[in-house]
Amino acid sequence: MEPTIYVDMRSQPCRAVVMFLSCSTIPHIISKVDVLKGDQKKPEYSSLCPLMKVPGMKDGSLSISESVAIIRYLAAKFPDKYPDHWYPADLSRRAKIDEYISFHHQGMREPLSGLVEKILFVPEPLPKERIDEQVKFCNVSLDVFERVFISNTPFISGDEISVADALAVNEILDTNVCGYDFTKDRPKLKEYVDRIRTRLGPDLFDQIYEESKQWAKEIKESKQ
Ligand SMILES: N[C@@H](CCC(=O)N[C@@H](CS)C(=O)NCC(=O)O)C(=O)O
Known part of the structure; x- marks a missing residue:
């Protein structure tokens, strides 16, 4: 089974x-x-x-x-x-991916998912300063991500996509559900996200995002 x-x-x-x-x-x-x-x-x-x-x-x-x-x-x-490049058998290549994976939860998920949490999953809207503070946290983290993980390479582990990119891109795009698109003012990050979409194939990528996009639309409509 x-x-x-x-x-x-x-x-x-x-x-x-x-x-x-x-x-x-x-x-x-x-x-x-x-x-x-x-x-x-x-x-x-x-x-x-x-x-x-x-x-x-x-x-x-x-x-x-x-x-x-x-x-x-x-x-x-x-x-x-x-395909091996998703999580390579080669120790050094796998270690680069594991390095990102170890960073991922605190380094990316805490700020980005934290923003979604603070906007969508709170009983009462939080004061603007609290949201601004979280947005700042996201930007500091994304600065680190761009500088450390994708500064010289198309994907986190080098020339090919891996599970590290799958984890990263999903946090990067998630804040779109609550109206924050961090790729807008970050051309490097936008290129990175577009590269992943192209590499996976836009049809597959969009299919994986379908329910999330529908959810974002419903949230937007409910606020109008
Ligand atoms: N560290 C976990 C995070 C899992 C997680 O937070 N899942 C959320 C959805 S994104 C969930 O199930 N939330 C339901 C709840 O908290 O009741 C992982 O990477 O799988």
């Missing part, structure tokens, strides 16, 4: 896992979890993934959460079923 991957496609780490899977022949079944309806807290899911977050994965008697753990598990279990 193939692994089941539990996702809500409005979620950045879920889209990163799906991007990797879509560029592989790793056998899998996708099962949808609606986070906005609270499916992640229902016993069917929380008994498998007690962290009650998506993505999740079940493979036989193993069930885990955390996008990075899921990607690493699938890459290790199916090494011949994805």
